[in-house]
Amino acid sequence: MDAIKKYLGIVWILLGVYAGYDRITDSLTKIASDKLEDRVFGWVVLCVLVPIVVGGLILFGTYAWQEEYDE
Amino acid sequence: MTGKKAKVQPAISKRTLFSVISASSVGTLIEWYDFYIFGSLAAILSSQFFPKDNPTAALLSTLATFAAGFIVRPFGALVFGRLGDLVGRKYTFLVTLVLMGGSTFAIGLIPGYATIGFWAPLLVLLLRLIQGLALGGEYGGAATYVAEYAPENQRGYYTSFIQTTATLGLFVSLGVILITRELLGVEAFADWGWRVPFILSILLVGVSIIIRMRMAESPLFSKLKTEGKISKNPLAESFGKKQNLKMVLLALFGATAGQGVIWYTGQFYALSFIQKACNVEFVQSNVIVAVALLGATPFFVIFGGLSDRIGRKNIMLAGMLLGVLTYRPIYDKMYSLTDLTTRQELSDAQTISRKLAKQPNGDLLTTSTTSHFYSDGLIAKDIEKTIATSKAPNSPSKPELTKAVVLPSRSFWLMIFLVFIQVLYVTMVYGPIAAFLVELFPTRIRYTSMSLPYHIGNGIFGGLTPFIATALVATATKANEVAPGSVEKPYLEGLWYPILVAGVCFVIGLLYLNNKRYTTADD
Numbered sequence: 373m374d375a376i377k378k379y380l381g382i383v384w385i386l387l388g389v390y391a392g393y394d395r396i397t398d399s400l401t402k403i404a405s406d407k408l409e410d411r412v413f414g415w416v417v418l419c420v421l422v423p424i425v426v427g428g429l430i431l432f433g434t435y436a437w438q439e440e441y442d443e
Numbered sequence: 444m445t446g447k448k449a450k451v452q453p454a455i456s457k458r459t460l461f462s463v464i465s466a467s468s469v470g471t472l473i474e475w476y477d478f479y480i481f482g483s484l485a486a487i488l489s490s491q492f493f494p495k496d497n498p499t500a501a502l503l504s505t506l507a508t509f510a511a512g513f514i515v516r517p518f519g520a521l522v523f524g525r526l527g528d529l530v531g532r533k534y535t536f537l538v539t540l541v542l543m544g545g546s547t548f549a550i551g552l553i554p555g556y557a558t559i560g561f562w563a564p565l566l567v568l569l570l571r572l573i574q575g576l577a578l579g580g581e582y583g584g585a586a587t588y589v590a591e592y593a594p595e596n597q598r599g600y601y602t603s604f605i606q607t608t609a610t611l612g613l614f615v616s617l618g619v620i621l622i623t624r625e626l627l628g629v630e631a632f633a634d635w636g637w638r639v640p641f642i643l644s645i646l647l648v649g650v651s652i653i654i655r656m657r658m659a660e661s662p663l664f665s666k667l668k669t670e671g672k673i674s675k676n677p678l679a680e681s682f683g684k685k686q687n688l689k690m691v692l693l694a695l696f697g698a699t700a701g702q703g704v705i706w707y708t709g710q711f712y713a714l715s716f717i718q719k720a721c722n723v724e725f726v727q728s729n730v731i732v733a734v735a736l737l738g739a740t741p742f743f744v745i746f747g748g749l750s751d752r753i754g755r756k757n758i759m760l761a762g763m764l765l766g767v768l769t770y771r772p773i774y775d776k777m778y779s780l781t782d783l784t785t786r787q788e789l790s791d792a793q794t795i796s797r798k799l800a801k802q803p804n805g806d807l808l809t810t811s812t813t814s815h816f817y818s819d820g821l822i823a824k825d826i827e828k829t830i831a832t833s834k835a836p837n838s839p840s841k842p843e844l845t846k847a848v849v850l851p852s853r854s855f856w857l858m859i860f861l862v863f864i865q866v867l868y869v870t871m872v873y874g875p876i877a878a879f880l881v882e883l884f885p886t887r888i889r890y891t892s893m894s895l896p897y898h899i900g901n902g903i904f905g906g907l908t909p910f911i912a913t914a915l916v917a918t919a920t921k922a923n924e925v926a927p928g929s930v931e932k933p934y935l936e937g938l939w940y941p942i943l944v945a946g947v948c949f950v951i952g953l954l955y956l957n958n959k960r961y962t963t964a965d966d
Contacts, residue, residue, distance in 0.1 A: 377954055384696075387947070402914075408501055413910055420514055421907060424899055432692040432951075440689050441955045 374442045381436030388429030395422050455592050455662065463592045464604045466658050467585040470540045470651040471605055473644065474581045475612025476619075477547035478574060480640045483620055487637045491555045492563045500556065503564035507571045513898075513906030515572055519579020520894035521678065527584050527890030528677035531668070532591070533660045535890070536584030540655065543577035544648025546570040551641025579902075583894030586877035591661035591886070596751055602877035603747020607740050609873075610866070613710060614736045617729050619643065630800065663886045677891040681884075690883050691896050697956045698879060699900025701763040701948025702872040704941035706901065707908035708770065709865035710736070712937070715909055716774060717858065720916075720934045721781040724824070724847035731855065735862035742870035750875030754958035759879070762871025763945040763952070769864075770938045777861050778934055780854045783815075783823055792816040805833035820851030904944055912937030 395417055402414030435441065481488065493504030519539075527535035550570050556563040585605050593601035619640045627636035659665075667673050674680050682688055710732075717728045750758050779785065798810045813825045824847040829839040850858060876897075884892035919933035930936065 373954070380954065384951075408498070412502070412506065413914070416514065417907075421903060424903060428692055428695060431688075432696050435685075435689045435692065436955070440685070441693065 374439065377436055377441055378439050381433045381438075384429050384433030384436060386433075388426045388433060391429065392422055392426035395425065455594075460592055460601065463658060464589055464601060466651075466654045467536075467589050468604050468608050470536065470655055471581060471585045472608040472612045472615065473647045473651055474540065474543045474578055475609045476616045476647070477543050477644050478578055479613050479616040480547070480620065480644075481550070481571065481574070483616055484637050484640070487633050488567070490633075491637070492553070492567050494556050497556075497561075500561065500564045503568045507564070507568045513575075513902035515575035516579035516898040516902040516906075517895055519576035520583060520898040521579075521891070522576065523580020524583055524681075524891035524894040525677050527580070527587070528674055528888055531660045531664055532584050532588040532890060533655070533658055536581055536588065537652065537655050539577040539580040539584065540648060540651060542573050543581065544644055544651075546573040546577070547641055548645040548648075551638040551644070579894065579898050582897060583890050587881060587890050587893065588661050590878060590881040591663040597748075598878040598881060599750035599755065599875050600744065600748035602881065603744045603874045605877055606747060606870075606873050607743045609706075610710065610736050610740050610743070610869070614733055614740070616640065617733045621726065621729060621733075667886055672887060674887040677888045680888045681892040681895070687884065687888065687892060691892060693951075693955055694880060694883055694893070694896040695900050696948060697952040698759060698876060698948065699896050700904040701900075701945040701952065702759065702876055703901040703903075703905025704908050704944045704948075705763060705766045705872045706869050707905040708766065708912075708938070708941045709862075709869040712909055712912055712941075713777075713862050713865055715913075716777065716934075716937075717862075721778060722823075722846040722848045723781060723858070724849055727849060727855070731858050732862055734859050735866050738859075738863050739866035739870055742867055743874040746871050746874035747878065750878065755875040755879040755882075756952060756956045756958040758875050759872050760949055760952050760956075762868045763949045765871070766865075766868045767942050767946045767949065770942055771935055773861050773864060774935055774938060775932065777858060778932075780850065780858055781821070781848045783817070783821075783848075786821060787818040789816045789818060807831045807833075809839070819854070821854065822849040823847075824849070908941055911940045915939060 399414040399417040399422070402410045403418070405411055405414070489504055493500045493507075523535050523539055526538075547570075550567060553559075553563055553566050553570075582605075585608075586602055589605055590598050590602050623636055623639045624632040627639075660668075664673075680687060682691065714728060714732045717723045717731060718725070723731070746758050793816070794814045796812045796814075798812075800808045800810070807830070809829045809831070811827045813827075815823045815825070817823070826845045826847060828843045828845075829841075831837070831839040880893040880897060881889060916933060916937040919930040919936035922930050923933055
């Protein structure tokens with residue numbers, strides 16, 4: 373089980389990177405929109421959600437890789 | 444999770460314990476009530492404070508909606524969490540209650556945009572920011588306070604009473620709005636009656652403050668204080684040390700993010716789906732959600748108590764897994780209950796009615812309603828509204844078309860059952876989570892450490908659910924306009940966001956969370 377937790381650390385890091393790429397491209401599209409609601413929503417995702425998801429998952433994955441969550 | 448053996452906690456009488464729970468729960472319930480009435484009355488408030496023809500006011504309106512909903516809640520968690528670990532739980536969550544109640548009351552008193560112009564939306568935004576900060580500080584304090592009084596082996600049961608308050612707050616807010624609207628009439632309510640639920644808040648907050656003032660500080664915090672073991676810098680200890688930060692991340696990605704999306708899907712997206720995708724009329728849709736909420740509320744306590752015996756992890760993860768597996772069939776069934784294409788209309792029974800109403804500004808509002816009757820008892824109304832201004836009475840505005848479906852008895856109860864199932868998932872993920880978070884962190888930095896992952900998970904991951912889900916549905920609908928039939932059932936596309944987040948959270952929780960109770964160094 374500890375080995376699975378450790379190697380899944382890479383998955384969480386990659387998931388963080390992918391989620392960041394996906395959300396950044398999506399929010400940039402929204403920021404360029406004509407609609408005010410879309411623009412605000414785009415900025416909120418870019419400035420609030422992206423740092424938490426990307427930073428959090430990469431850090432969590434790193435800790436998992438470093439076997440910090442082993443029994 | 445230090446592995447040290449737990450110390451024996453002094454026995455607290457059941458009477459004291461329930462006084463503590465009552466004081467904490469009533470205050471938290473009122474905070475949620477205050478928080479929800481703004482959302483429930485958003486349409487009326489936007490016409491009172493944020494006219495659409497003014498771009499600056501419209502920007503403030505959008506910010507006000509986002510701000511308190513989730514952006515500032517984590518900051519409130521940091522500010523008040525730190526305060527709670529430095530000066531104590533009791534005084535901190537007393538301050539948050541005053542801030543929340545005071546700002547809600549003040550929203551009820553702000554003159555409309557027509558009277559004070561730009562100041563109206565600005566003041567509302569400011570008060571919404573205070574509400575969000577207060578909410579960010581309240582929950583952690585209440586959960587910590589109750590948990591620190593409760594016996595170690597019954598923390599799930601006793602803290603679950605706090606967990607009922609969010610749902611009850613929503614229920615009470617819906618109830619107060621519906622009753623006030625019923626008593627005053629739709630027009631008077633839209634004109635000035637919407638202020639009543641806001642102003643009423645001050646009475647409830649006053650009572651709650653009196654109750655809370657009589658309570659003593661939590662025994663565990665008092666003990667730490669006496670021993671001089673209080674943290675000097677809770678923020679640095681919570682997030683600057685790897686040992687604690689790794690648990691904050693585990694709490695976020697292994698529990699609270701999944702809990703947040705399940706919570707918002709069951710309690711908010713369900714209502715929005717019933718109103719917007721299914722077009723069920725305003726009162727009936729609110730009654731559906733209110734009855735489902737009321738029916739499921741006792742399960743917070745049932746699952747909270749059960750978590751003391753079979754583990755918090757098992758119950759929370761089961762709730763997430765059920766959501767992942769069943770959301771699409773549940774929402775598909777909800778949609779089918781109002782799908783007119785599969786029904787037989789009784790064409791002879793169609794009726795048309797017209798109503799004229801003079802607006803306060805002298806404009807004339809014409810409402811034409813065409814009612815279609817179906818063989819199973821369902822009624823679908825096509826409502827067309829036009830406004831003729833006093834300046835140009837002969838050239839009315841472009842008609843505004845809306846649909847409203849009234850469900851027959853069987854479909855109505857089936858819809859309630861489908862929402863009830865979703866709220867049941869909410870009770871599974873949410874009932875045990877206060878005890879889970881409390882046990883994950885040591886007493887000296889507990890308020891700070893647990894508040895942040897809770898409010899990021901609940902507020903940001905969960906709070907974004909309605910917006911991301913709506914955006915996903917819009918993208919799917921647009922794709923179908925370009926290439927018809929390219930997305931099957933576009934109305935279900937919004938569910939991918941909660942399914943994905945809850946799915947990832949389930950896997951992380953399953954592998955990394957420990958089912959046994961975490962024991963902390965100070966307990």
